[in-house]
Amino acid sequence: xxxxxxxxxxxxxxxxxxxxxSVEGHREVRSKSATPSSDxxxxxxxxxxxxxxxxxxxxxxxxxxxQSSAHKSPKNNDKQPAPQVPVSVAMMTPQVITPQxxxxxxxxxxLSPQQLQLxxxxxxxxMLQQQQLQEFYxxxxxxxxxxxxxxxxxxxxxxxxxxxxxxxxxxxxxxxxQLQQQHLLSLQRxxxxxxxxxxxxxxxxxxxxxxxAELQQLWKEVTNSHVKEENSAPNNGHRGLxxxxxxxxxxxxxxxxxxxxxxxxxxxxxxxGSTLDDHSPHSHPLYGHGVCKWPGCEAVFxxxxxxxxxxNNEHALDDRSTAQCRVQMQVVxxxxxxxxxxxERLQAMMTHLHVKSTEPKPAPQPLTxxxxxxxxxxxxxxxxxxxxxxxxxxxxxxxRRRYSDKYNMPISPDIVQNKEFYMNAEVRPPFTYASLIxxxxxxxxxKQLTLNEIYNWFTxxxxxxxxxxxxxxxxxxxxxxxxxxxxxxxxxxxxxWTVDELEFQKRRPQKISGSPALVKNIHTxxxxxxxxSAAFQASMAENNIPLYTTASIGSPTLNSLAxxxxxxxxxxxxxxxxxxxxxSPGRSPLxxxxxxxxxxxxxxxxxxxxxxSLVTTANHSPDFDHNxxxxxxxxxxxxx
DNA sequence: GAATAGCTAAACAGCC
DNA sequence: TGGCTGTTTAGCTATT
Numbered sequence: 174x175x176x177x178x179x180x181x182x183x184x185x186x187x188x189x190x191x192x193x194x195s196v197e198g199h200r201e202v203r204s205k206s207a208t209p210s211s212d213x214x215x216x217x218x219x220x221x222x223x224x225x226x227x228x229x230x231x232x233x234x235x236x237x238x239x240q241s242s243a244h245k246s247p248k249n250n251d252k253q254p255a256p257q258v259p260v261s262v263a264m265m266t267p268q269v270i271t272p273q274x275x276x277x278x279x280x281x282x283x284l285s286p287q288q289l290q291l292x293x294x295x296x297x298x299x300m301l302q303q304q305q306l307q308e309f310y311x312x313x314x315x316x317x318x319x320x321x322x323x324x325x326x327x328x329x330x331x332x333x334x335x336x337x338x339x340x341x342x343x344x345x346x347x348x349x350x351q352l353q354q355q356h357l358l359s360l361q362r363x364x365x366x367x368x369x370x371x372x373x374x375x376x377x378x379x380x381x382x383x384x385x386a387e388l389q390q391l392w393k394e395v396t397n398s399h400v401k402e403e404n405s406a407p408n409n410g411h412r413g414l415x416x417x418x419x420x421x422x423x424x425x426x427x428x429x430x431x432x433x434x435x436x437x438x439x440x441x442x443x444x445x446g447s448t449l450d451d452h453s454p455h456s457h458p459l460y461g462h463g464v465c466k467w468p469g470c471e472a473v474f475x476x477x478x479x480x481x482x483x484x485n486n487e488h489a490l491d492d493r494s495t496a497q498c499r500v501q502m503q504v505v506x507x508x509x510x511x512x513x514x515x516x517e518r519l520q521a522m523m524t525h526l527h528v529k530s531t532e533p534k535p536a537p538q539p540l541t542x543x544x545x546x547x548x549x550x551x552x553x554x555x556x557x558x559x560x561x562x563x564x565x566x567x568x569x570x571x572x573r574r575r576y577s578d579k580y581n582m583p584i585s586p587d588i589v590q591n592k593e594f595y596m597n598a599e600v601r602p603p604f605t606y607a608s609l610i611x612x613x614x615x616x617x618x619x620k621q622l623t624l625n626e627i628y629n630w631f632t633x634x635x636x637x638x639x640x641x642x643x644x645x646x647x648x649x650x651x652x653x654x655x656x657x658x659x660x661x662x663x664x665x666x667x668x669x670w671t672v673d674e675l676e677f678q679k680r681r682p683q684k685i686s687g688s689p690a691l692v693k694n695i696h697t698x699x700x701x702x703x704x705x706s707a708a709f710q711a712s713m714a715e716n717n718i719p720l721y722t723t724a725s726i727g728s729p730t731l732n733s734l735a736x737x738x739x740x741x742x743x744x745x746x747x748x749x750x751x752x753x754x755x756x757s758p759g760r761s762p763l764x765x766x767x768x769x770x771x772x773x774x775x776x777x778x779x780x781x782x783x784x785x786s787l788v789t790t791a792n793h794s795p796d797f798d799h800n801x802x803x804x805x806x807x808x809x810x811x812x813x
Numbered sequence: 814g815a816a817t818a819g820c821t822a823a824a825c826a827g828c829c
Numbered sequence: 830t831g832g833c834t835g836t837t838t839a840g841c842t843a844t845t
Contacts, residue, residue, distance in 0.1 A: 605819065624834065648820065654836050661835085668834080817845075828834080 459484060588612065588634065599636045606645070606652040607677075609635075610659065614672045621662060621669040624650065 459465060460480045465472040467488050474480040488494055588595060588602070595602055602609065613630035614622050622630065628646055631638040638645050653659045653670055658677035662669050 607819085644821070647822075650833095650835060651821085651837090652819090653834095815845100817843100819841100819843085821839100821841085823837100823839085825837080826835085829832090 457481075457484075459488075592634070595635045595637070596633075597636055599640070601637045602635055606648050607656055607658070610649060610652055610670070611672045611677060614659075614670060619669075621664075621671045623667060623669050624653070627653075627670065 457477070457480065459467050460474075460477065463473055463475065465474065465480055465483060465488075467484070470487065472483055472487070474483060588604075594600070604612070609631065610627055613627050613634075614620055616630070617626070627649060628642075631645065631649065632642075653661070656676075658673045658679075660671045660673050660676075662671050
């Protein structure tokens with residue numbers, strides 16, 4: 174690896190042209206392969222949304238600053254047709270709760286059905302609002318964009334609307350925070366969370382993805398520009414309902430968010446609450462059955478106005494409210510993550526159960542759930558995982574210690590599933606040369622290829638091997654000669670190469686056989702985790718569309734018989750009928766064989782695998798087990 | 814640290 | 830003669 178990396182750095186482009194073929198830019202490609210591809214993840218999307226929000230807000234501010242001297246915002250900004258939920262909740266969903274923290278939280282929870290029910294309801298309400306937020310945010314963005322364009326053409330009257338929208342934007346942004354806070358504090362109230370209300374959480378935990386400094390700056394800009402316009406309005410000191418007289422510039426510390434909450438609690442949330450509660454004039458998310466639902470409060474009020482007064486007085490801006498808000502946001506975020514995980518888990522469970530119901534023969538030492546090979550069609554989820562992702566791409570490193578070789582992972586599923594990827598991306602496949610050569614040979618109709626055909630297979634299947642031919646071709650030849658598993662056969666066409674499957678197995682180190690724990694940890698210990706998982710999952714798909722038919726199962730050749738014995742003895746995953754599982758059952762494993770040239774000892778086409786295999790495989794311990802169907806269907810490709 | 818596996822490079826020979 | 834094929838050796842790194 175180091176050698177390769179080092180050479181990669183030094184040789185690189187210098188060898189592109191005219192350089193000795195052995196070093197022509199070969200490693201440069203490998204470094205490219207480490208470049209993540211453009212796969213958009215949820216977090217990317219979230220970050221993108223955040224950036225969009227920031228961008229919009231900054232545009233607003235810019236417009237404001239440019240025209241602030243000439244235009245005063247109307248005092249009744251709050252009377253602007255108040256959008257209910259302008260901002261995607263993803264913009265402010267905290268992303269900083271670690272799995273450990275969540276686990277800690279969950280460990281402290283013993284949820285009663287009622288609690289779960291309540292939790293679920295809250296979550297549903299929140300999700301509903303999130304949708305509204307997203308929808309409105311899109312509209313808001315479009316609208317703002319249009320307005321900005323219009324303003325650029327001199328329509329200064331638009332500035333008022335922009336200012337109003339800015340405020341609405343700000344309010345709604347905080348509105349979501351408040352909702353999340355409610356959710357969190359409700360958890361606290363229900364004893365689901367042990368975080369104390371006054372427990373201050375890190376500032377960076379307040380928002381997801383949004384850089385705290387950035388957010389602070391944004392907030393500062395918003396409030397400053399707003400105050401510029403509004404500083405003439407007397408502040409009655411009551412951070413209450415009147416949004417036309419907002420509180421002064423909030424302090425730079427984290428309580429600034431709380432201050433907004435203090436404003437909006439009695440205003441924006443009221444609107445929000447009416448949205449959720451059939452627009453009842455006296456409904457409020459924090460008010461129900463005459464009780465203040467602020468986490469940990471539960472104060473009783475006879476009328477809604479008393480509640481509002483209480484809300485403004487007791488739950489206005491302070492450190493406690495801010496902290497509660499933060500915690501709430503985090504909990505919501507974590508619940509969302511947990512929900513996503515549980516959904517995934519459910520999917521895996523369903524898939525697993527489906528597999529179990531159709532699996533004809535459970536493996537003696539089953540692999541991790543990832544190793545199951547459902548007969549049914551792949552779910553979108555599993556299909557998603559069966560293709561190469563940037564994450565898995567990360568794992569594709571030097572060819573050395575390819576997982577397919579090391580743990581007998583099937584390479585064909587991976588290759589097939591990611592065929593397009595390998596064909597188009599100059600990413601080095603995570604398989605050894607020997608594995609690839611074997612794959613090429615086994616994919617051929619006659620299970621034999623000339624050297625040139627092997628070359629062609631490499632270049633056809635992998636964009637990576639369309640360059641630096643001298644290097645990898647040399648390696649191919651080297652591997653063909655070096656490994657006994659590759660048998661040179663002379664036929665009428667000339668020399669062709671075949672695979673001695675049992676020899677191929679022999680050369681495999683028995684590293685993890687008989688150790689379920691090790692087997693279980695394959696996925697986690699291998700550096701190719703995602704790709705490996707992809708291989709496993711891809712193998713599911715291949716059960717439906719096997720590369721090689723099972724036509725020869727009923728009439729196993731000597732070779733397959735030996736392998737079958739080996740399987741019985743060792744529980745090997747390998748198919749065994751290395752040369753017999755061809756799609757043409759009548760074909761000889763080594764057809765048109767005139768002469769076989771094998772390293773060290775010549776092999777008779779009829780004998781070369783029988784006695785040798787039966788003896789040697791008795792000591793051969795497989796790396797792990799696969800179910801027989803899988804072996805039969807994919808025998809040739811999955812034993813690496 | 815030793816053994817092993819894999820990759821790369823290179824030299825060499827035989828054949829066409 | 831040059832290219833291709835095949836073999837072999839060596840050095841290096843990673844893994845076990």
